[in-house]
Amino acid sequence: MAAVVSYVCISLADATERRALMAEQFQQHGLDVQFFNGIRVRDPSFDVSATEVASRMRRYGRPLTNGEIGCYLSHREIWKQLLNSDDKAWCVLEDDIRLHHGFAATVEELVTHDDHWDVVRLMGLNRRKRIPCVTMPSGIQLMWMDRQPVGTQCYVISRAGAATLLKHTASIVHAIDTAIDRHWEHKLRLYVTEPEYVSTLDLESTLGIRTGVTSLSMKIKEKFFRRVDKFAAARYNAKHRPRRATAIGRVQEQASSPYQLPTETEPT
Numbered sequence: 001m002a003a004v005v006s007y008v009c010i011s012l013a014d015a016t017e018r019r020a021l022m023a024e025q026f027q028q029h030g031l032d033v034q035f036f037n038g039i040r041v042r043d044p045s046f047d048v049s050a051t052e053v054a055s056r057m058r059r060y061g062r063p064l065t066n067g068e069i070g071c072y073l074s075h076r077e078i079w080k081q082l083l084n085s086d087d088k089a090w091c092v093l094e095d096d097i098r099l100h101h102g103f104a105a106t107v108e109e110l111v112t113h114d115d116h117w118d119v120v121r122l123m124g125l126n127r128r129k130r131i132p133c134v135t136m137p138s139g140i141q142l143m144w145m146d147r148q149p150v151g152t153q154c155y156v157i158s159r160a161g162a163a164t165l166l167k168h169t170a171s172i173v174h175a176i177d178t179a180i181d182r183h184w185e186h187k188l189r190l191y192v193t194e195p196e197y198v199s200t201l202d203l204e205s206t207l208g209i210r211t212g213v214t215s216l217s218m219k220i221k222e223k224f225f226r227r228v229d230k231f232a233a234a235r236y237n238a239k240h241r242p243r244r245a246t247a248i249g250r251v252q253e254q255a256s257s258p259y260q261l262p263t264e265t266e267p268t
Helices: 016-028 050-060 066-084 103-112 159-168 176-181 216-240
Strands: 006-011 033-037 089-094 097-099 119-121 131-135 141-144 154-158 190-194 198-200
Touching (some): 006 016, 006 066, 016 097, 033 066
Parallel strands (some): 006 089, 119 190
Antiparallel strands (some): 089 154, 097 198, 131 141
């Protein structure tokens, strides 16, 4: 029996063209998706405390853009709504993606077996080394990454994952995807599917333009913090990196390799 899945797509209220593109895809895939009006930040001082701004500047030497803050707050609000619902997991999407064949079935399978993960991305911006951690009954694999793939374009999140991330992101210092990627701190089971069932559309970013770091002292600080993070992540990964994949139920035989990425000729 297929799992009942709630889908939420983050989109600015006036992004009519983006919403139309996404709504067409949702219809093609037979999905009932609710649009969430993305939070638009006009003045960061209304949403970020002076302490958080100081922490951000001390670490990165540049502030988050208004768009990044709005994105951060939007994802957090959705996690709160998940916890206020009776659902055990939600699929969260942004409005600049393409859904590939098999997307809906994969999300349903993930929600059916939500005791094996906390957050699962259905795509990542970076394809770094991946290690099989969980093999789903269909043959799809959930992959561990020592260095996370970045991005919040599409992911499935459990209630436990939402509760933990709300605590972990209570202070706005990192961009939201960077905060999620810090798995050695929140210790969630954070995976990406293989194959991926989502890709990005070539649309203009709504996050705004980041300012660069120009001072030598700030560049040195930034490099220092990267090394500290790298060391902390390496210690955590060495202890928790999977040695072998866990198979859930009977893995169905597939005509093609589960690592084969969807082609552009498949329906979107």
